[in-house]
Each structure stands twice: as C-alpha cells, then as structure tokens.
C-alpha cells in the first residue's frame with residue numbers, strides 16, 4: 143500500500159493510523175475495512191462522492207465517533223488508552239458550518255484569537271503572543287485588511303480562511319479540513335486552496351487532512367489521496383496513481399477524464415455522456 147510522503151521534520155511518526163476500521167449503523171457498514179497511515183507533517187486528502195463516508199471517517203479520527211470495529215491511533219496515541227479531551231487539544235477541525243459558530247459580532251482578529259483555547263467565545267484571557275500570532279496568521283490567509291471587520295460581515299470564503307487562521311493559532315499537530323470550499327465561488331475557492339498550500343509551507347506544519355468531493359480542490363501540497371466509495375477504500379496512494387480516469391469514473395459513476403496541470407487535477411465530463419447519466423447509467 144502506498145503511503146503519503148513524510149516531511150523531513152518528523153519522518154518516523156504517524157499522525158493517523160487506522161486498522162480495519164468499520165462503523166456499522168442501521169443494518170449496514172457505513173465505513174468498512176479502512177486501513178490508513180498518514181505520516182506526520184503530510185498534507186493528505188480524502189476524496190469521495192456524497193455518502194461515501196468522508197464525514198464519518200473525520201468524526202472517527204477526531205474522536206467524536208467510536209468505530210464499531212478496528213483500531214485508531216492519532217498523533218501516536220491509541221484510542222481506548224488516551225484521554226480524548228487531551229488529544230483534541232492537539233487537533234483542530236475546520237468546517238464551513240458547524241456547531242462552533244463564532245459570535246458574529248466578534249472581529250476577525252477576535253475570532254482568530256479564540257483559537258488559543260479552542261472555544262469560540264473569548265472566555266479566557268489571551269496573551270499578547272496569541273493576538274500577535276492570530277494577526278500574523280490572518281495576514282498569511284490574506285485577511286490583513288479585515289482584522290477589525292465583524293465576522294458577520296466577512297464573505298463565506300473570508301470566514302473559512304478566518305477559521306483556518308484560528309485553527310492554527312496554537313500550532314495544532316493535526317488539522318482536519320472538512321469540505322472547506324463548500325459553497326464558495328471560484329475566487330474564494332482558489333483563495334482557500336492557496337491558504338492550505340501556504341499553511342502547509344509554514345515552519346513545522348501540522349499534518350493536514352483535507353476532505354472534499356472534488357479533485358479540483360486538491361492543492362499541490364497533497365501528497366496522498368484516499369478515495370472512499372460506499373464506505374470502503376476504493377484506492378489510496380500518491381495523487382498521480384490514484385486520480386485516474388477509469389477509477390474515478392467508477393467511483394463517481396460518471397464517465398470522466400482526469401486532466402493534470404501545474405500539480406493540480408481536473409475532471410472533464412463530455413456533454414455526450416449526459417444522456418446516459420439521465421437514463422439510469424448513473425446514480426438514481
């Protein structure tokens with residue numbers, strides 16, 4: 143099995159290891175036989191269509207869902223023998239919408255600064271170092287002009303970049319990005335991808351797991367891709383070996399051609415295929 147390239151800083155350690163992980167719900171396996179190893183410091187992607195199990199796997203990795211079977215280790219700690227609360231201090235999950243919605247009246251800088259303690263309200267004192275780090279990260283993600291802008295006035299793309307800056311304030315060792323480009327227009331999407339790429343180029347970067355439906359949304363930093371299909375691993379390995387037209391046509395049940403340019407990947411679907419998509423050739 144192919145594994146993602148290790149970064150030189152921590153070449154020997156695995157950020158994530160799952161063995162035979164399965165989640166059984168309502169009479170079926172929504173994840174099954176998931177074996178996955180992610181070296182520390184790598185930027186990896188989990189790719190798959192709707193319902194393939196991406197969010198379920200994310201919840202397992204972040205310790206919010208206990209698998210029915212299998213072993214999970216995150217940041218070298220085996221689930222079952224680690225205090226998950228302590229472990230979560232070292233990881234951050236970023237989602238466009240979620241339970242952890244910031245107070246809309248807080249400024250971008252205040253929201254980013256709350257990353258110092260992992261909650262979304264300014265419930266604790268922050269240090270000048272936390273604020274300086276939040277400001278630096280907001281500049282890194284291209285929000286230097288929006289430091290004093292209320293969160294509610296930020297665009298969707300700016301909000302997600304603000305949340306990514308927030309997630310980085312305390313230098314997490316694992317950063318989970320769950321469909322960060324969902325609902326964004328082209329410019330906002332590209333700004334988020336540029337942000338992922340630049341955060342990965344920070345000194346001693348966290349391991350990044352990017353969850354997405356679309357191969358267009360993989361920045362060149364991604365060194366390993368796992369493709370999920372119906373809760374199973376359809377393929378995993380380096381992007382070039384995994385992002386193949388035949389494989390993805392099968393996974394997405396749509397005849398597509400994968401095009402590669404400048405370290406990125408794109409899917410092309412010919413209008414000639416549309417008739418078959420509407421006549422039972424694709425998912426109902």
Ligand SMILES: Nc1ncnc2c1ncn2[C@@H]1O[C@H](COP(=O)(O)OP(=O)(O)OP(=O)(O)O)[C@@H](O)[C@H]1O
Pocket residue numbers: 167168172190191192193194195196197198199355
């Ligand atoms: N608690 C549950 N009980 C039963 N089925 C569930 C439960 N949670 C998720 N599922 C099902 O498991 C499958 C995988 O769901 P999941 O949300 O992990 O997929 P996904 O790849 O993240 O999908 P999407 O891209 O649409 O967000 C789906 O068919 C979903 O309906």
